[in-house]
Amino acid sequence: MRAPSSPRVLGAPSRASAAPFRALLVVLVLAAVSVAAPPGGPERASAARGMVTTMADDAVLNGAHGDPAPIVARWKAAGVTNVRLFAEWAHIAPAPDSRTPPSSVDPLTGDGYDLSGLDGKIDLVRRNGMTVTLVITGPGPVWGSLEPQRDNGRWRPSPARFGAFARAVARHTADRVASWIVWNEPNVATWLQPQNVCRNGRCTVSSPHQYRKLAAVGYDAIRAFAPTAPIAIGATSPKGDARPTRVNGTTPPLTFLRALACVDARYRRITTGECRGFRAPRGTALAYHPHSNGFSPGYRSPRPDDARMGDLGRLTAVVDRLTKAGCLKVVGAKRFPLWLTEYGYETNPPERTRGVSLGAQSVWAQWGWWIAWNHPRVQMLAQYEWLDEGDGSVRVDPSGWQSGLYFQDGRPKPIAQAFPNPIFGYRTVRAGTIWGQVRTATGAMPVRLERSSGGAWRTYRTVTTDAHGAFLARVPRASRARYRYVYVSPVDGTTVTSTTAALRAL
Structure with missing residues (x-):
C-alpha cells in the first residue's frame, strides 16, 4: 500500500481490564439473559x-x-x-x-x-x-x-x-x-x-x-x-x-x-x-x-x-x-x-x-x-x-x-x-482455583467438587454454579492434587463425573 501524503497516526491501544472475573459481560442477543453474580464466597463464579x-x-x-x-x-x-x-x-x-x-x-x-x-x-x-x-x-x-x-x-x-x-x-x-x-x-x-x-x-x-x-x-x-x-x-x-x-x-x-x-x-x-x-x-x-x-x-x-x-x-x-x-x-x-x-x-x-x-x-x-x-x-x-x-x-x-x-x-x-462438563485448574503465587461448567445447566445448580492427592477421591466441597452452569472454587495451591466434579445431569437425571484436572501454574 502507498502511504498517504499527510499521514495521521492513530491513538495508542487501550489496556484490557485488570479484573476479568469481576467484569459483567453484555450477553449476545441469542444467549440466556445475564444475571447478577450470585452472593457468596469463592465457591461461586464471580462473574x-x-x-x-x-x-x-x-x-x-x-x-x-x-x-x-x-x-x-x-x-x-x-x-x-x-x-x-x-x-x-x-x-x-x-x-x-x-x-x-x-x-x-x-x-x-x-x-x-x-x-x-x-x-x-x-x-x-x-x-x-x-x-x-x-x-x-x-x-x-x-x-x-x-x-x-x-x-x-x-x-x-x-x-x-x-x-x-x-x-x-x-x-x-x-x-x-x-x-x-x-x-x-x-x-x-x-x-x-x-x-x-x-x-x-x-x-x-x-x-x-x-x-x-x-x-x-x-x-x-x-x-x-x-x-x-x-x-x-x-x-x-x-x-x-x-x-x-x-x-x-x-x-x-x-x-x-x-x-x-x-x-x-x-x-x-x-x-x-x-x-x-x-x-x-x-x-x-x-x-x-x-x-x-x-x-x-x-x-x-x-x-x-x-x-x-x-x-x-x-x-x-x-x-x-x-x-x-x-x-x-x-x-x-x-x-x-x-x-x-x-x-x-x-x-x-x-x-x-x-x-x-x-x-x-x-x-x-x-x-x-x-x-x-x-x-x-x-x-x-x-x-x-x-x-x-x-x-x-x-x-x-x-x-x-x-x-x-x-x-x-x-x-x-x-x-x-x-x-459437556469442562474443568480447568490453575494456581498463582497466592492460591489455586478450579473452574468448571455444566454446559447443560438450565440454572444455578449444585456440584460436588472432589479432590485426590495420590489416593482415593474425597469430597472437597459442594459448589453452586451460576445461572449458566459455571463455577470458580478456591483450592489449596498444592501442585500434586487433582480435581473433578460430580453432578446430577439436567438432561436425564443420571450422575455425571467430569474429567480430572491438576493445577497449572499461570
Whole structure:
C-alpha cells in the first residue's frame, strides 16, 4: 500500500481490564439473559457469564456422515445451544461453473435461488432446541466473479451479485436465524482470491479491500430483513505468511484488519488506491478463529500480526485502536465483542502431521475454553468439529480437519467426555482455583467438587454454579492434587463425573 501524503497516526491501544472475573459481560442477543453474580464466597463464579456454546460442523449438516438428524440431536444433549452453519454461495447457486448467470436467477435482485437445502439444515437445528448463526459466504459461482474468464469463483467476487445473494438468503431465513456473519476466513485463499496483487516481484495485500466491499453489502442486505439481529464481520484465521510473497498466500489477521481499516503498519491512514472514498466497515461483533494449531492455548505467537487463543489481548488491542479512530465501526456497543466461531485441535490419530495426542486435545481444549470464558469480550465459542473428516486408513486430506470430539466412525475421543462438563485448574503465587461448567445447566445448580492427592477421591466441597452452569472454587495451591466434579445431569437425571484436572501454574 502507498502511504498517504499527510499521514495521521492513530491513538495508542487501550489496556484490557485488570479484573476479568469481576467484569459483567453484555450477553449476545441469542444467549440466556445475564444475571447478577450470585452472593457468596469463592465457591461461586464471580462473574455472570453468558458465553454461548456453539457447534460448527457443516460436514455433518451436509450429510457427509449419513443422516444428520440423530447426530444433531446429540449436540443439544451435550450442552450446545447454538449452531454455526454456512449459506455458501457456490453450493446454492445454479450452474456454478458457468461464466454467465443462468436464466433461473436474477444476479442483481437475488430472485430465483433455491434455498430448500438451507431450509432443511436450519429447521433441523431449531427442531432440536438450538439457535442458528448463519454465515453468508463464498466462494461464489464463476458467474459471480468480476473476471469470470478465469473460471474461478473465488477470484474477485462481484459485490453487487454477492449482495443480491445475501438479500435472497436474509429475506428467506431472517425469521429463523438468531445471528449472522458476513463471509468466512476472507484472509485465506480457500475462501477469497487474490490475497495479494504481485507486480515486479513485489506483493501488496488485496483481500481486505475486496472484503470491505463484500462486508458492506452483506451487512446492508441482512439488516434490511433482520433489523435488530447481531451481524459479525471478520471471521479470519489466526495466522498468515510473514510477508506477502505470492498471489494466493494467507494474510495475517492483524495485517488484514489494518488494511480493512485503511491504515498502514504504523496506523497511519491511507487515502489512496483501494482506500480512496473509505467507509469504515460495520458490525455488531468481530468473529474470529483462534486455532492454536499444535500449540497450547497459552502459547504466544512470535509473529506480531498473528493471534491465536493466547493472543486475544493482542487482537482486541488492535481492534480497539482501529475502532477508537473510527476506522472500524461497532454497532450498539463501545467496543467489538468477540465471537470465536471456530476453535479445535486436530489429533493424531488420524492426522499424522498436524495432530496432537488425544490426551493433549482434551486438556488443551479445556484450557482454551477457560481462556474464552474468562475473557470479558467473548460472547460465543464454537467447537470445531463434532466428527473428524478423515478415518486415518489413508493419508488424510490436508484440506480437511480432524478436530472432532469423535472419530469419523463415531468412536469417542477423551474430549467427548469433557465437552459437556469442562474443568480447568490453575494456581498463582497466592492460591489455586478450579473452574468448571455444566454446559447443560438450565440454572444455578449444585456440584460436588472432589479432590485426590495420590489416593482415593474425597469430597472437597459442594459448589453452586451460576445461572449458566459455571463455577470458580478456591483450592489449596498444592501442585500434586487433582480435581473433578460430580453432578446430577439436567438432561436425564443420571450422575455425571467430569474429567480430572491438576493445577497449572499461570
